[in-house]
Amino acid sequence: DAGVTQSPTHLIKTRGQQVTLRCSPKSGHDTVSWYQQALGQGPQFIFQYYEEEERQRGNFPDRFSGHQFPNYSSELNVNALLLGDSALYLCASSGTAGYTFGSGTRLTVV
C-alpha cells in the first residue's frame, strides 16, 4: 500500500520564478493538506483540499495556491518566488483516521 508520494524530491529555482509541487495521497485518503517547514522550525499549515475545494487556509499570501484533482492528488503552486520561500514542503493526506505525511519536496530559491 503506497503511502503519500511527493515530487520532485529536490528543486532549485530563481527568485521571481514559479514552481509547482505535486502530491499523490495514500490509497483511501480523500483529503490533502500542505505544510511549509523552514529550517529548524515546525511545519506551518498552508491549506487543505477536500472534494476539489480549498477547505481551510493558513496565514500564507495569495502567491501560494493549490488544486485538487478528481483522483484526490494535489498540486501546490507558488508564484513570484522569494528567497524566504526556501523550505521543505510537506504534503499530508487523511481520511477517516489520522494523517500520513510524504517525504517532502526541498525547495531552494536562489
Place this chain on the structure above:
Amino acid sequence: SQQGEEDPQALSIQEGENATMNCSYKTSINNLQWYRQNSGRGLVHLILIRSNEREKHSGRLRVTLDTSKKSSSLLITASRAADTASYFCATTQNSGGSNYKLTFGKGTLLTVNP
C-alpha cells in the same frame, strides 16, 4: 504561528536511557499528536491522545496530557540509536467543525548516543 512549544529544544542521552520531551500549547484542543522526523524528511505519526484522555501507551512510548496545564509529555523508554530524530507535538483545535489543520511546535532534537 506556532501553537505548541517543545521543551527541551535539544536532548542528548545514552542508549538505554529514557527520554522525556514536553509540549505546551495555548488554546483548547481536540487532540494532541506526536510525530518523529528524521533528518528533515517526512513526518511519522507516533501517537494520538484525545482531549478527554490522560495517558496513552504504544510500545516504548508513553504520552500524558494535562489539559488544565495545557501540556503534554512524551516518554521514550530504553532508547536506541535509531530513536535519534526530531520530535514534534501537533494539536488540532477545538473550534467547531471548521478547523482541520495541525498546529506544530518547534520540536525537540533527540540524540541517542550508542
